[in-house]
Amino acid sequence: MTEIRTPRLLLRRWNEDDLVPLSEINADPEVMRWIGDGSTLDLDRTAEEIERWEDEWDEEGFGPFAVELLASGELIGAVGLSVPEDLPEVMPAVDIRWRLGRQYWGQGYASEAAQATLEFALQDRGLDRVIAVHRAGNEDSENVIRKLGMVHERDIEDPEHGHLLQIHTIDLTEYEA
Numbered sequence: 001m002t003e004i005r006t007p008r009l010l011l012r013r014w015n016e017d018d019l020v021p022l023s024e025i026n027a028d029p030e031v032m033r034w035i036g037d038g039s040t041l042d043l044d045r046t047a048e049e050i051e052r053w054e055d056e057w058d059e060e061g062f063g064p065f066a067v068e069l070l071a072s073g074e075l076i077g078a079v080g081l082s083v084p085e086d087l088p089e090v091m092p093a094v095d096i097r098w099r100l101g102r103q104y105w106g107q108g109y110a111s112e113a114a115q116a117t118l119e120f121a122l123q124d125r126g127l128d129r130v131i132a133v134h135r136a137g138n139e140d141s142e143n144v145i146r147k148l149g150m151v152h153e154r155d156i157e158d159p160e161h162g163h164l165l166q167i168h169t170i171d172l173t174e175y176e177a
Contacts, residue, residue, distance in 0.1 A: 002057075004065070004116045011065035011079065011113055013057060014050045018066050021075040022046050025101040034138040035099065037161050056082060062125055064097065067113050076104045079113035081121055084133060089156055090167055093131045094121065098144065105140065111147045118148055122172050129171040136164040149174065 004011040025031055026041035026049070041049065056063035064080030077100035084095040096117055098110045121127045132150050134141040135158075150168035158165050 004120055005070065006112050006116050008070055009076075009109060009113055009116075010068050010070055011116060012068070014054055014066045018075050019043065019047055019050065021101075022050065022066075022078065025077055025099065028102055030102050031099060034135045034141065053078070053080075053082075062094070062121065065113070065117065067100070067109070076100050076109060079110065079117055081117060081125075081130070084131075086160065087133065087156070087165070088159070090131060090133070093129070094127055096121065096130050096132050096148075098141075110140075110144050114144055114148055118170070118175065122170075122175050127172075129169060132168045133165050134168075136166055142166075 002013060020043070023041065023043045023046035026046045029038075029040055032038055032040050053064045060081075060083060062081040064078040064082060066075060067077050067079050068075050077098065079098040079100075080096070082095050082097060084090055084093055096114060098114055100110055118130060121130050130150075131153070132141075132145045132148070134145065136155070145168045148170065150170040151174075153167045153169045156165050156167060157163070
């Protein structure tokens with residue numbers, strides 16, 4: 001089982017106990033406002049999402065991690081890797097993404113988990129390049145991207161929702177520098 005420990009967090013695969021806490025995160029309009037069309041997800045759609053993520057782990061050897069606080073074991077969100085098949089103009093690519101419950105924002109958890117995930121991608125999984133895709137205007141995600149050392153590559157239009165998306169990249173050479 002793939003697990004990563006950081007000073008404050010455990011990144012791990014998903015289990016059935018994660019469904020309710022993740023569905024509570026997914027039900028928060030502030031959390032979801034920058035994701036897809038901004039719609040919240042109910043319990044059933046959250047279960048489908050976790051199932052997709054676990055399938056990605058089985059097929060690709062990576063996927064979004066469940067992120068929990070080491071001190072309490074509390075699930076705080078998802079951070080991990082995904083193949084952005086819904087964005088054909090960036091393919092082939094692996095995207096790093098994150099989604100934390102609002103009460104965990106501003107405490108450095110997203111950056112801590114994303115940094116561990118980036119290291120996992122480039123050093124453990126042997127990827128040469130990782131991208132980050134975020135909706136223009138999402139300054140909090142842009143701050144995490146900057147902390148990861150990723151650089152802006154280009155802007156594209158979300159083919160499904162029409163939003164302006166910003167694509168940032170980092171490759172193994174830049175990461176090791």
